Amino acid sequence: MATKRKKVSPKRKSIRRDNGGHTITVAVNGREYTRVVEPRVLLVDFIRDELRLTGTHVGCDTSHCGACTVLLDGHSVKSCTMLAVQADGREITTIEGLSQQGRLHPIQEAFKAHHGLQCGFCTPGVVLAALELLQVENAPSEDRIRTAISGNLCRCTGYQNIVDSVAAAGEMMRSGKG
Amino acid sequence: MQAHSFDYVRPQTLAKAIQVLSENGNRAKVLAGGQSLIPVLKLRLANPRLLVDINDLPGLAFIEERGDRLRIGALSRHRDFERSKLIRAKYPIFSDVASVLGDPQVRNLGTIGGALAHADPASDWGTALLAFEAELIARGPNGTRTIPIDRFFKDTFTTALRSSEILTEIRVPKSAPGDGGAYLKLKRKTGDFATIGVAVQLGLDTKRNVVGARIGLAAVGSTPIRATRSEKALIGSKAGPAAFAEAAKLASEEAHPSSDLRGSEEYKRAMIEVFTRRALESATARTGR
Numbered sequence: 070m071a072t073k074r075k076k077v078s079p080k081r082k083s084i085r086r087d088n089g090g091h092t093i094t095v096a097v098n099g100r101e102y103t104r105v106v107e108p109r110v111l112l113v114d115f116i117r118d119e120l121r122l123t124g125t126h127v128g129c130d131t132s133h134c135g136a137c138t139v140l141l142d143g144h145s146v147k148s149c150t151m152l153a154v155q156a157d158g159r160e161i162t163t164i165e166g167l168s169q170q171g172r173l174h175p176i177q178e179a180f181k182a183h184h185g186l187q188c189g190f191c192t193p194g195v196v197l198a199a200l201e202l203l204q205v206e207n208a209p210s211e212d213r214i215r216t217a218i219s220g221n222l223c224r225c226t227g228y229q230n231i232v233d234s235v236a237a238a239g240e241m242m243r244s245g246k247g
Numbered sequence: 248m249q250a251h252s253f254d255y256v257r258p259q260t261l262a263k264a265i266q267v268l269s270e271n272g273n274r275a276k277v278l279a280g281g282q283s284l285i286p287v288l289k290l291r292l293a294n295p296r297l298l299v300d301i302n303d304l305p306g307l308a309f310i311e312e313r314g315d316r317l318r319i320g321a322l323s324r325h326r327d328f329e330r331s332k333l334i335r336a337k338y339p340i341f342s343d344v345a346s347v348l349g350d351p352q353v354r355n356l357g358t359i360g361g362a363l364a365h366a367d368p369a370s371d372w373g374t375a376l377l378a379f380e381a382e383l384i385a386r387g388p389n390g391t392r393t394i395p396i397d398r399f400f401k402d403t404f405t406t407a408l409r410s411s412e413i414l415t416e417i418r419v420p421k422s423a424p425g426d427g428g429a430y431l432k433l434k435r436k437t438g439d440f441a442t443i444g445v446a447v448q449l450g451l452d453t454k455r456n457v458v459g460a461r462i463g464l465a466a467v468g469s470t471p472i473r474a475t476r477s478e479k480a481l482i483g484s485k486a487g488p489a490a491f492a493e494a495a496k497l498a499s500e501e502a503h504p505s506s507d508l509r510g511s512e513e514y515k516r517a518m519i520e521v522f523t524r525r526a527l528e529s530a531t532a533r534t535g536r
């Protein structure tokens with residue numbers, strides 16, 4: 070199956086193996102992947118094109134929008150502003166890593182319940198930025214929530230419903246629901 | 248977007264990193280947080296053949312008082328300053344910097360050393376450190392040298408560092424009773440560079456006379472600059488509205504802003520005056536005198 074996908078992928082070319090390929094091992098959502106990548110390959114392209122985890126989005130590709138946000142050893146980073154080789158030996162969490170056995174993560178449940186998204190393009194990045202915050206404090210003030218998501222642009226919601234969703238997710242996590 | 252091809256190494260010791268750098272001359276570049284370098288590579292504004300990733304080098308990430316100095320490892324991330332109790336308690340000017348620089352994702356990766364070496368005229372760190380008699384410690388093939396902050400910034404994106412040198416540490420005088428500082432930044436939105444910024448570090452005696460004053464200005468010159476005439480006017484005066492109004496006016500005269508998308512020259516000059524006054528007030532409040 071893996072070999073078949075390799076053939077049909079049109080973007081394969083972006084990850085070249087001929088020129089100074091480096092072997093890296095990255096734990097993504099708890100699973101280890103070992104691959105050979107060219108140093109210039111961005112982490113986001115590695116995640117999307119090589120690992121086929123397309124939940125991580127590319128919005129601006131210029132470090133501004135936060136759509137490509139993933140967690141690196143628990144901290145939010147813009148995967149368009151990091152090289153895949155830098156992630157060697159590190160742990161990455163993408164949006165695909167949040168639900169467990171088909172059950173949505175409380176943050177995802179809260180976004181659904183509180184209309185925290187419209188088109189959904191920014192959502193994976195926003196959810197991961199929120200996860201970084203809620204991992205360390207599950208009763209954050211509105212101000213803390215707004216700061217935590219300040220690196221993420223959303224063109225649809227006007228942010229209020231995102232803030233409400235994150236607050237509600239904190240509450241669910243506090244009460245042990247989800 | 249994709250950068251030109253380059254090779255990549257991640258040395259495990261400082262000595263090895265310096266050796267690789269000196270073997271490769273200006274074909275090699277240090278990679279720290281990557282928050283300035285990677286955008287530059289993607290836009291192909293620089294085309295190094297080799298990146299020397301310094302993130303694994305031991306002993307370069309610390310924030311601690313030792314002797315008469317606050318010592319900061321060059322690999323300390325912006326977020327480390329946001330979270331440091333020592334910084335919040337005794338050097339709140341650096342908490343100011345860390346909370347207004349970029350956005351959370353940038354602060355999680357970006358380093359103080361990278362921000363200084365990048366030498367953007369709007370650099371928040373560069374401006375704040377100009378408000379101190381800061382020393383920058385660089386290690387190269389010929390050993391260690393100490394560069395005073397006043398001689399560090401040469402031009403836009405240009406510093407006194409040689410291509411084979413790694414900035415390892417920043418030292419500032421330990422906070423003493425009567426010291427207080429603040430950094431204020433005018434920005435259009437989160438994640439934006441300063442339209443203008445003002446850093447003030449004051450020393451007051453028990454009668455609130457100004458015994459020490461340094462002022463750094465962001466985004467009003469080809470590098471972060473000092474407002475030396477303003478500093479001179481402050482020293483010996485009594486902390487308060489009259490002295491601060493005069494100092495703020497002088498600072499706005501010393502600034503050399505240019506008109507751009509962030510604002511006109513007049514606007515930036517006016518804002519330097521307002522922000523210098525406010526930063527002086529805030530710094531004074533923090534002296535506890």
Ligand SMILES: Cc1cc2nc3c(=O)[nH]c(=O)nc-3n(C[C@H](O)[C@H](O)[C@H](O)COP(=O)(O)OP(=O)(O)OC[C@H]3O[C@@H](n4cnc5c(N)ncnc54)[C@H](O)[C@@H]3O)c2cc1C
Nearest residue numbers: 277279280281282283284349357358360361362364371414
């Ligand atoms: C969206 C966004 C917003 C930003 N907003 C701001 C802002 O508001 N204010 C601001 O000041 N900055 C801002 N920045 C830049 C940010 O501060 C960077 O973190 C910083 O400028 C560079 O630090 P770095 O560790 O990421 O360095 P890198 O990008 O890794 O390196 C930058 C340069 O410094 C050199 N270098 C790095 N470390 C060393 C060292 N120890 N010794 C010698 N050379 C070294 C590199 O070779 C390179 O030339 C922003 C960046 C982004 C992407």
Ligand code: FES
Nearest residue numbers: 128129130135149
């Ligand atoms: S795609 Fe990375 S910040 Fe926009």
Ligand code: FES
Nearest residue numbers: 187189223224225
């Ligand atoms: S929901 Fe559309 S961009 Fe945020």
